[in-house]
Amino acid sequence: MKSSSPLARIMAIRGMPMTLVLILTVVIFQVLNPVFLDGKTVGNYITNGIPIMLITLGVAIVIIGGGIDLSVGTVAGLSAGTTMFTLVQGAPLVAGIAVGCGTGLLFGLINGFLVAYMRINDFIVTLATLNIAAGLLVVLSQVQPLQGVSVPGFAELTKGDLFGIPTSFFIAGALFVIAQIMLAKTIIGRRLYAVGISSQASNVAGVSVPHLRLFTFAASGLLAGVAGVLLASRLGAVQAFLGIGYEFIAIAGAVIGGISLAGGGGSVWAAFVGGLFLATLQQGLRLNNVDPVYFSIVTALAIVFGVVFERQVRRVILRAALHRTALFSTDQPRATEDESVVASSEGSNNNDK
Amino acid sequence: MTDRAETPSAQSLVLEARGVTKHYEGVTALDHATLAVGPGEVHALLGGNGAGKSTLISIISGVTKPDSGKILLGGEVMPASGPLAAISAGISTIYQELSLVPALSVLDNIFLGREIKRKTLGLPLTSDRRSMELAVRDLAADFGVTANELHTPVSEFGALKKRSIEIVKALAFDPKVLILDEPTSGLEDAERQVLFGYMRSMRERGVSLVWVTHHLEELFGLADKATVFKDGRTVATVATESTSIDKLITLMFGADREEFGGGDTRKIAHLQPSSERPVILRARNLTRGSVVRDISLDVHEGEIVGLAGLAGAGRTEVVRTLMGLDALTSGSVELNGRRLSLRNSTAAYRAGLAMLPEDRKQLGILADLSTAQNISISRLSTVTAAGFWMSRRKELALAESYRGQLGIKTPDVNARIGNLSGGNQQKAIVARCLNTSPKLLIFDEPTQGIDVSAKVEVHALVRDYAANGGAAILIASEIEELLELSHRVLVLKKGQIVGEVRNIPAAIEAGEFARIKSEVLTLSAAGQAS
Numbered sequence A: 001m002k003s004s005s006p007l008a009r010i011m012a013i014r015g016m017p018m019t020l021v022l023i024l025t026v027v028i029f030q031v032l033n034p035v036f037l038d039g040k041t042v043g044n045y046i047t048n049g050i051p052i053m054l055i056t057l058g059v060a061i062v063i064i065g066g067g068i069d070l071s072v073g074t075v076a077g078l079s080a081g082t083t084m085f086t087l088v089q090g091a092p093l094v095a096g097i098a099v100g101c102g103t104g105l106l107f108g109l110i111n112g113f114l115v116a117y118m119r120i121n122d123f124i125v126t127l128a129t130l131n132i133a134a135g136l137l138v139v140l141s142q143v144q145p146l147q148g149v150s151v152p153g154f155a156e157l158t159k160g161d162l163f164g165i166p167t168s169f170f171i172a173g174a175l176f177v178i179a180q181i182m183l184a185k186t187i188i189g190r191r192l193y194a195v196g197i198s199s200q201a202s203n204v205a206g207v208s209v210p211h212l213r214l215f216t217f218a219a220s221g222l223l224a225g226v227a228g229v230l231l232a233s234r235l236g237a238v239q240a241f242l243g244i245g246y247e248f249i250a251i252a253g254a255v256i257g258g259i260s261l262a263g264g265g266g267s268v269w270a271a272f273v274g275g276l277f278l279a280t281l282q283q284g285l286r287l288n289n290v291d292p293v294y295f296s297i298v299t300a301l302a303i304v305f306g307v308v309f310e311r312q313v314r315r316v317i318l319r320a321a322l323h324r325t326a327l328f329s330t331d332q333p334r335a336t337e338d339e340s341v342v343a344s345s346e347g348s349n350n351n352d353k
Numbered sequence B: 001m002t003d004r005a006e007t008p009s010a011q012s013l014v015l016e017a018r019g020v021t022k023h024y025e026g027v028t029a030l031d032h033a034t035l036a037v038g039p040g041e042v043h044a045l046l047g048g049n050g051a052g053k054s055t056l057i058s059i060i061s062g063v064t065k066p067d068s069g070k071i072l073l074g075g076e077v078m079p080a081s082g083p084l085a086a087i088s089a090g091i092s093t094i095y096q097e098l099s100l101v102p103a104l105s106v107l108d109n110i111f112l113g114r115e116i117k118r119k120t121l122g123l124p125l126t127s128d129r130r131s132m133e134l135a136v137r138d139l140a141a142d143f144g145v146t147a148n149e150l151h152t153p154v155s156e157f158g159a160l161k162k163r164s165i166e167i168v169k170a171l172a173f174d175p176k177v178l179i180l181d182e183p184t185s186g187l188e189d190a191e192r193q194v195l196f197g198y199m200r201s202m203r204e205r206g207v208s209l210v211w212v213t214h215h216l217e218e219l220f221g222l223a224d225k226a227t228v229f230k231d232g233r234t235v236a237t238v239a240t241e242s243t244s245i246d247k248l249i250t251l252m253f254g255a256d257r258e259e260f261g262g263g264d265t266r267k268i269a270h271l272q273p274s275s276e277r278p279v280i281l282r283a284r285n286l287t288r289g290s291v292v293r294d295i296s297l298d299v300h301e302g303e304i305v306g307l308a309g310l311a312g313a314g315r316t317e318v319v320r321t322l323m324g325l326d327a328l329t330s331g332s333v334e335l336n337g338r339r340l341s342l343r344n345s346t347a348a349y350r351a352g353l354a355m356l357p358e359d360r361k362q363l364g365i366l367a368d369l370s371t372a373q374n375i376s377i378s379r380l381s382t383v384t385a386a387g388f389w390m391s392r393r394k395e396l397a398l399a400e401s402y403r404g405q406l407g408i409k410t411p412d413v414n415a416r417i418g419n420l421s422g423g424n425q426q427k428a429i430v431a432r433c434l435n436t437s438p439k440l441l442i443f444d445e446p447t448q449g450i451d452v453s454a455k456v457e458v459h460a461l462v463r464d465y466a467a468n469g470g471a472a473i474l475i476a477s478e479i480e481e482l483l484e485l486s487h488r489v490l491v492l493k494k495g496q497i498v499g500e501v502r503n504i505p506a507a508i509e510a511g512e513f514a515r516i517k518s519e520v521l522t523l524s525a526a527g528q529a530s
Helices: A006-011 A016-032 A039-064 A072-088 A093-117 A122-143 A167-185 A187-197 A199-204 A209-235 A246-257 A268-287 A292-329 A337-352 B053-060 B083-089 B106-110 B129-142 B159-171 B189-204 B245-258 B315-322 B345-351 B360-364 B371-383 B392-406 B422-434 B452-467 B479-485 B504-509 B513-526
Strands: B015-024 B027-037 B042-046 B068-073 B091-094 B117-120 B123-127 B177-181 B208-212 B225-230 B233-239 B279-288 B292-300 B304-308 B330-335 B353-356 B440-444 B471-475 B488-493 B496-501
Touching: A016 A268, A016 A292, A039 A072, A039 A167, A039 A187, A039 A209, A039 A246, A039 A268, A072 A093, A072 A122, A072 A209, A072 A246, A093 A122, A093 A209, A167 A187, A167 A209, A167 A268, A187 A199, A187 A209, A187 B371, A199 A209, A199 B360, A246 A268, A246 A292, A268 A292, B015 B053, B027 B042, B027 B053, B027 B068, B027 B208, B027 B225, B042 B053, B042 B245, B053 B091, B053 B177, B053 B208, B083 B091, B091 B159, B106 B129, B106 B159, B129 B159, B159 B177, B159 B189, B189 B208, B225 B245, B233 B245, B279 B315, B279 B471, B292 B315, B292 B471, B292 B496, B304 B315, B304 B479, B304 B513, B315 B440, B315 B471, B345 B353, B353 B422, B360 B422, B371 B392, B371 B422, B392 B422, B422 B452, B452 B471, B452 B479, B471 B479, B479 B504, B479 B513, B488 B513, B496 B513, B504 B513
Parallel strands: B027 B233, B042 B208, B042 B225, B091 B177, B177 B208, B304 B471, B304 B488, B353 B440, B440 B471
Antiparallel strands: B015 B027, B015 B068, B117 B123, B225 B233, B279 B292, B279 B330, B488 B496
């Protein structure tokens, strides 16, 4: 009963049409400006995009579980701030990283606790923590300028490289792989999809919905924390308003990749492609000297286009696949419409006798 | 019965479907289905779940596009251009799930999207409620909706009145054909009679009715013709006056006819009184606010305890507290002598309880997961390696073994469970429960919304489970079903136990079915808590 064409089968996977768009976008930008695929440029823009991609991954996990996390952007900003603050105090690198990741995790746990156990709407909870994190970063930046750190190894988190590949690639790569394994291969992943499809039915089936909710927000918070550490490393200075608006790009990236906001559907690959597409788009615009004033407009248009495209392609491919299945699965060759009426009414006569 | 002479010639048909075929993700829902409805005819659509009735009406009403085939209205091919076009062409549909907006008034619901406009400043901006009211007042009165009620929000009415409103809404636009999908679902007996009266008066108005129903006994004296579907094909069209329930069932289920009602599947163990056998579940003084009050019950090994009661008596509420889905105010539960803490459903499953919930679509299946994944979800440790890593191989083997054991009909256990018929979905949920090796299994309305042959199979599953020593609690609104399956019935009213009927299998064996039935019904309606 599976569709027969390998192409159709591949395209039916969530996120695949967007992968195509991503490749197409890269080709177009490359034609417009051959510097685009230059090794160093690529490394640079992906490094720049990695924090957002990690945030996208976190949001995607929450969305797959049927929730939403709006706080990721400013939590990443605050995590960058706390990392910097710790390092400015002269603490060792490990402490700075731990504080940054811990900040994200703490916010994730607070979000998760309020949503899962206090049963407050996740939109409201994370809207509140979004503003709390943003406010705390402003306070922190007034206590102390968050810059001028020369702890050995810190800048190298994003600027260094191993065998010519930027360090942050390994960090992000590892996190994406872990997330992929978690979603596709473990009990937690399976339960996560179940809860995203229907938290009520999952609860009746004995799945502990609150524990999973808590887990998704904690994961999202932790990833925002890691993103914050990488942001701080790359920027070298943390401004008071860092991270504001990132949640929009992250949610958009997830949706563009083909993750359903209704929950229960989506993959790590979808989050990866969606995030990478937005990073690619911005880089392409920058290289082609488009005024940054227009970035947000173009990005927003691309999001709408991407979602429509993804859906249409899936629909067309699925329909074609079904048509083919239908052709091959009926016992008798397809008759013309008039013939078929006769055929089936004769059939009913036979049955009746 | 499909004598060519008997069917009206193509010209005089109001509605006709020719060679309609529809596939969903590889499942053939309709296979060259046909239908011919004459003017002013009440035409019943019959068939088991998954026979294709729903798909056909959704195609006729323009919601679904067929893969091939065509719909003719008054002899002309209807373009497949959506539900609105179908309505304006003269095909209205009343769905099983009511499609009224609760917060809007009856009048606004009737004219939703088709308001009569009044010109304000030369623009048709405001709706003219007076003309709208005038337009439907008489019609509404004919179907029991008073002029006052036209201005009342729909949310204030019960099931029958809502049906009436839907009928008025449909008739307000002079349909040639009105499709009724299970219109009696959710209606009490007396209300059904009122609805049937309305259906007759619609026929007198010259509207052709296409009527989807599972209740064969309702057809006689009302439907003119019935078209039977099986596996997406049109089996036959018969005149109801020259047929019988038996004949219709044979048409609907064909070869499956033997297992349907073919002998009593009851096991010998069922006849033995189970009070001497060990107690599995001992619940004492369960209370949850005013919905569950002071319920105490024991369930023995191999025993099915039925909970009877009218809607709102608190049957589902009792089992939900047992499963930890709703918190108890007070009371205690012991399973095999061990005190349970009913914090949540996870703890309940871990302790050895399992539940097949009412409302399969909302609470039972996880529609987007596969059948295999739906079976394993309650105890994933049975399909993992090292207790944490999902094993596709084990999951598939588990699903295949239950597919064989319970007779789940699906071409592929890896396909989305949402595409299966109701009966097969229900069997998968039974498999899910059995996979947790429960000490006590709760069946809440196990045959709700599934067809007759699947019903018989689910009954057999429940009996087998108890015959093999399992303990069960059963809730079923259909009293015959409850009595035929239970050893003992507790009658609930207003959240309390108002009576108990024991030794039911023996009583039925002695031919006292009618007596215990009336005893249970009397208790349900007028019982007093001691």
